[in-house]
Amino acid sequence: MMFDAIRFRDDFPALSTGQVYLDSAATALKPQPMITATSDYYRQDTANAYRSLYQQAQRTTQQIETTRQRVAELIHATSPQQIIWTKGATESVNLVAQSYARYTLKAGDEIIVSELEHHSNLIPWLIVAEQTGAKVIKWALNDNHQLDIAGLKQCISDKTQIVAVTQMSNVTGYQPDLAEIVKIVHANKAVIVVDGAQGILHSPIDVASLDIDFYLFSAHKLYGPTGLGALYVKADKLSQLAVWHGGGKMLKTASFSGFEPQLAPEKFEAGTPNIAAIIGFGATLNWLKQWDRLAAEAYTLSLAQQAEQDLQSISGFISYRATTSPILSFNIEHIHHSDMAVLLAEQKVAVRTGELCAQPLMRRLNCSGVIRAAFAPYNNQQDVLRLVNAVHTALDILR
Amino acid sequence: MNALNITEHQLVEQFAQQPTWQDRYRQLIALSKHLPPLAVEDKNAHYHINGCENNVWLKVTRHHDGRFHLSADSDGRIVKGLLAILVILVDGKTAEQITQIPFSDIFHQLKIDTELSESRLVGLNKLIEEIRQAVAQQNS
Numbered sequence: 001m002m003f004d005a006i007r008f009r010d011d012f013p014a015l016s017t018g019q020v021y022l023d024s025a026a027t028a029l030k031p032q033p034m035i036t037a038t039s040d041y042y043r044q045d046t047a048n049a050y051r052s053l054y055q056q057a058q059r060t061t062q063q064i065e066t067t068r069q070r071v072a073e074l075i076h077a078t079s080p081q082q083i084i085w086t087k088g089a090t091e092s093v094n095l096v097a098q099s100y101a102r103y104t105l106k107a108g109d110e111i112i113v114s115e116l117e118h119h120s121n122l123i124p125w126l127i128v129a130e131q132t133g134a135k136v137i138k139w140a141l142n143d144n145h146q147l148d149i150a151g152l153k154q155c156i157s158d159k160t161q162i163v164a165v166t167q168m169s170n171v172t173g174y175q176p177d178l179a180e181i182v183k184i185v186h187a188n189k190a191v192i193v194v195d196g197a198q199g200i201l202h203s204p205i206d207v208a209s210l211d212i213d214f215y216l217f218s219a220h221k222l223y224g225p226t227g228l229g230a231l232y233v234k235a236d237k238l239s240q241l242a243v244w245h246g247g248g249k250m251l252k253t254a255s256f257s258g259f260e261p262q263l264a265p266e267k268f269e270a271g272t273p274n275i276a277a278i279i280g281f282g283a284t285l286n287w288l289k290q291w292d293r294l295a296a297e298a299y300t301l302s303l304a305q306q307a308e309q310d311l312q313s314i315s316g317f318i319s320y321r322a323t324t325s326p327i328l329s330f331n332i333e334h335i336h337h338s339d340m341a342v343l344l345a346e347q348k349v350a351v352r353t354g355e356l357c358a359q360p361l362m363r364r365l366n367c368s369g370v371i372r373a374a375f376a377p378y379n380n381q382q383d384v385l386r387l388v389n390a391v392h393t394a395l396d397i398l399r
Numbered sequence: 400m401n402a403l404n405i406t407e408h409q410l411v412e413q414f415a416q417q418p419t420w421q422d423r424y425r426q427l428i429a430l431s432k433h434l435p436p437l438a439v440e441d442k443n444a445h446y447h448i449n450g451c452e453n454n455v456w457l458k459v460t461r462h463h464d465g466r467f468h469l470s471a472d473s474d475g476r477i478v479k480g481l482l483a484i485l486v487i488l489v490d491g492k493t494a495e496q497i498t499q500i501p502f503s504d505i506f507h508q509l510k511i512d513t514e515l516s517e518s519r520l521v522g523l524n525k526l527i528e529e530i531r532q533a534v535a536q537q538n539s
């Protein structure tokens with residue numbers, strides 16, 4: 001199947017503003033079917049889920065479960081019961097930390113966290129370490145800014161209970177070898193938590209065949225709505241998760257002397273879910289099926305590569321891009337990233353700049369921040385050209 | 400006269416002559432180069448302004464004659480240019496004169512307010528507030 005980049009781009013109304021959108025790693029743009037489904041829910045189908053018996057309410061419940069099924073299929077979970085709705089990747093990590101780690105960790109146990117991680121996959125571990133007396137251990141990058149297996153072997157031990165690693169860095173776009181990592185983690189009787197926040201957009205994942213214990217992502221980074229995320233939990237871990245938030249619909253029976261929780265996933269979904277978002281995301285996932293995602297990714301990569309190549313001619317250009325990364329983070333010697341950001345914004349080129357919620361990685365890369373152009377399949381050659389020209393114009397002003 | 404030896408009038412003139420946004424930024428960068436750097440020992444936590452994307456240091460001192468001296472620095476050139484404007488407007492004035500500076504009118508004349516993004520403008524206003532507070536404190 002060929003990837004029809006023009007037709008793909010046409011599905012994103014936000015692109016009609018003329019802005020060059022290169023901030024897809026912060027949040028991806030939304031395709032028309034998602035927007036339509038969300039607005040239809042608010043315009044004509046509004047109803048709560050799991051509660052009432054009238055038609056809309058029943059349909060709403062049905063749609064939520066259909067979307068759960070689509071997420072399961074997307075990441076190759078064996079059952080939709082393993083998919084828990086959350087607010088996003090961040091809340092998913094916190095759920096694992098507070099419902100799993102908090103009850104399994106003992107003083108002296110260790111949590112290995114890679115040096116690449118977004119704060120969302122670091123701070124929840126620091127919090128639970130503080131609560132339990134466990135320690136967070138850094139899995140350092142090697143000289144090529146990669147996570148090598150030797151490095152993991154160096155820090156893993158029989159004290160290690162959890163290893164937390166990203167599927168794809170939000171700064172360099174580097175993707176660690178998850179298959180190898182999982183093997184070592186499991187050989188050491190630890191569990192693996194994979195942050196799929198960036199990977200979900202670019203790399204199809206098979207959580208079952210990779211044997212991942214916890215996998216999580218945010219819908220908004222996969223052409224979906226904000227305020228929604230998912231947490232996948234491997235079947236044998238699901239029963240070990242303690243209740244998290246208490247409230248409506250997470251229980252079977254309640255009285256003043258106690259309650260009996262529901263089974264997963266409802267057990268972890270107290271209160272009214274983000275219905276509009278789930279319905280919108282269902283539409284996104286349905287729309288996504290028509291595209292050859294590998295071909296789309298190959299196309300996206302070619303754009304990032306071309307941008308890097310074209311910028312390489314600038315003296316002092318420093319690229320942090322991993323090979324085969326759709327994300328191009330860079331700096332230009334003696335130019336402050338925020339100066340570049342202001343002047344790119346002036347030229348309607350949307351990029352992200354700064355620490356990118358990854359202060360430890362910034363320290364490792366020896367910089368106070370970067371400029372990040374994150375490509376997606378709705379970008380095109382024209383976007384690359386406008387970025388490159390805008391950088392030159394900015395330099396012309398700044399130098 | 401202020402540390403840059405540029406009057407407010409000259410400043411407005413200089414910006415008025417710039418036809419495009421690129422030229423106005425160039426002017427800002429040029430100004431940043433005229434801003435005397437802050438002494439290394441003054442680039443400390445005491446003078447550092449928190450919460451900006453750039454590092455910013457602001458030092459406000461009161462002379463015995465009641466005039467204030469403003470020195471400032473930043474690691475970003477655009478911010479440094481903005482600081483240079485603040486120095487031109489504030490440096491060498493008394494507390495009373497400083498309270499009367501019509502900052503937003505001047506930024507409007509310089510066309511800087513339309514150029515800068517909302518968050519930058521907030522940042523700029525924050526710096527002005529810092530200066531006003533430091534002046535008020537040392538004057539009491």
Ligand SMILES: Cc1ncc(COP(=O)(O)O)c(C=O)c1O
Pocket residue numbers: 025026088089090091118120121166168169170195197198218357
């Ligand atoms: C790698 C990574 N992990 C986690 C997150 C957090 O995602 P969210 O803010 O949607 O919870 C992000 C978002 O920037 C990310 O890039």
